[in-house]
Amino acid sequence: MLKSMDDFLNLYKQSQEALGREKMRILICAGTGCVANGSLDVYDEFLSRVKEQNLPVKVHLMEEVDDEPHALNISGCHGFCEMGPLVRIEPGGVFYHHVKKDDVKEIVDKHILNNQLVERLLYTHPVTGQTVATQDEIPFYQKQTRVALEHCGRINPDDLNDYIAHGGYQAITRALFNMTPEKVVEEVLDSGLRGRGGGGFPTGKKWQFAASTQGAKKYIICNGDEGDPGAFMDRSVMEGDPHRVLEGMMIAGFAIGADEGYVYVRAEYPLAVKRLKRAVAEAARTGLLGDNILNSGFSFKVNIKEGAGAFVCGEETALIASIEGERGMPRPRPPFPANKGLWNCPTIINNVETLANLPSIILKGGKWFKGFGTEGSPGTKTFALAGQVAHTGLVEIPMGISLREIVFDIGGGLRENKKFKAVQIGGPSGGCLTENHLDLSLDYDELRKAGAMIGSGGLVVMGEDTCMVEVAKFFMGFVQNESCGKCVPCREGTKRMLEILTAITEGRAGEEDLLLLEELALAVQDGSLCGLGKTAPNPVLTTLKYFKDEYIAHIRDKKCPAGVCKALLDYHIDQDKCKGCGLCAKVCPAEAITGNKKEPHVIDVAKCLKCGTCMEKCKFDAIYTA
């Protein structure tokens, strides 16, 4: 149990020494993606192979081992999950991908015992055809700058000492012993950090409110709800570097005078919950959480709360209600949580990524942070790059680089040589951007001007065969489902919008419906109580703006140009495949199918109701749509 700054420095020294003694560090990614691909088996295999060779091996940083040990660690996500399981070996940062259990023997024999690379598991550059040994040489990583993700993939998330060896908890100790709360707030103000949870509100400003509010009891809440479909960076940070999140909370707590914090994690993230709980217990046991930390006079306690599956609980007031054990319904603001939050006490809610940026800001200074990004949006931002892009994954980039750089340089362009059509950015609150926006600089203000927003940072790339009307319908379905129902514009408005969008995709809408849709969108935007309703129309409004011709095609020509909307496709029978069994004709409710037994049948397109029954029933896959 650490009782003073000296104790802490001692532990830092010991853990650094332990790190320095490591002859080799083998990191096996144990993020959700890699675990799904079998990385835990790879870990077990490494362990038994290394033991078989009688090499000195340790699985915790501080384990006492004679000689120079081989450290075997799990790590958090590297972001390149679709290449998983990933194995990284230090020194040198050698990067092996798609490592299966059966590959382990070769890695041990060649790399670990003889310092030779296992060529076939290295990354091959798709254009030059060259293999590269290290992560930094892979195009996916080359335009990235890691701040919040600094340690993700580099350290063992289940080992507090490993975090400390890599400089962990130095920021909070510096704040505790060398800074005043005012100075901490000032540093964060100087950094220009804007909240990464969606709104982009300056973090320092928010803290100022709470710091100046009187109250014996204050709270810090870490928002780990991440309900935004298509986003997973908060998950990766919580799983890959949980202590960093705790340290960020402590810094925030010290700054505003809070002595207790909550992490609200969504229920779908069991691994994040597990790692966080472990981190809290370990930090408390070591004396880095609890009463009078390192005898500094500052106390801080952290509770983990699991959400129960409601997107709206990411909204601040709803989140507070949910922690209090109630239905997670937003309430009007003011009062703002910074004045009256959890159990009516002043409360600051910050996003996971926002908090993860703080240790670096305190250690390296606000100016350093401002050196990245743009004037109005400093720093770096993580994005979940997904959809029809060649390389999906989690990336962290300096704000201000262009959409084109993300999609084509980092993401490697579209898969299967598809043509780029759009990128949906910011989830259900965000919007769809087009080819014309590819050179847009990614920051809060530029995106807002284009009608989209960074939101939590989901970035879904869509190719030519995506129907933008269907995408708008998809998001509307999501928010309609997730609306808490408290206010009418959101509850009823999104429902009507979904109905209209459905009618359009089924070819049942007229041109007047487009006007109604737009009118409704503006009404929902204006009249809703919380951000969910206020931003819900964004995907519709942006697609209406940038892809109007697609809506028109659905309405006027009853055609889906991308060939997605089933009801607008005609059903045909492949004359070569059809065996003439007659089953389709029998089930067709419209009597649209005719033909003689054992001869190819045909569908009368004019009579067909497009119900799809025939296609489902045909045993010979003879029926297709076009």
Next chain:
Amino acid sequence: MQQRKFQRLQNIIDGHEGNVSHLIAILQEVQEEYRYLPEEVLTYIATAMGIPPATVYGVATFYAQFSMIPKGKYVIKVCDGTACHVRGSEPINFALRKELKLTGGEQTTKDLQFTVETVSCLGACGLAPVVVVNENEVHGQMTPAGVLEVLKKFQVQEEN
């Protein structure tokens, strides 16, 4: 028998010292025990904690995680978040439901073996489309055929 059944329930409530603000956590633990929230259980919780049944029902019906009808032994979640959606989660869901003969809004098979639900984003979008079985078994880059194989594995397991 009845007594024993509620004893476990009472232990969960006691574990939270009857703290009303822990209602969600209590319901989560109870649901883990019963695999769903039977009506009598909700009533019991309300009485034991001294809060109106409407409060307990209100919370239990608000959150997607809670189910008032029994779920299957295997809960299969098909992700229909944006990333999975654009990479073909619908055909996967369709194939599963067809194989299990689930119609309309039905989620659970009659023999209470399988539940199929769609969820929005499991946070593994890099592997889209994603299917998760019983919380922890993640299958990435799924296809309709692939998901039927996963299903088959459990069906065989059950027969033996």
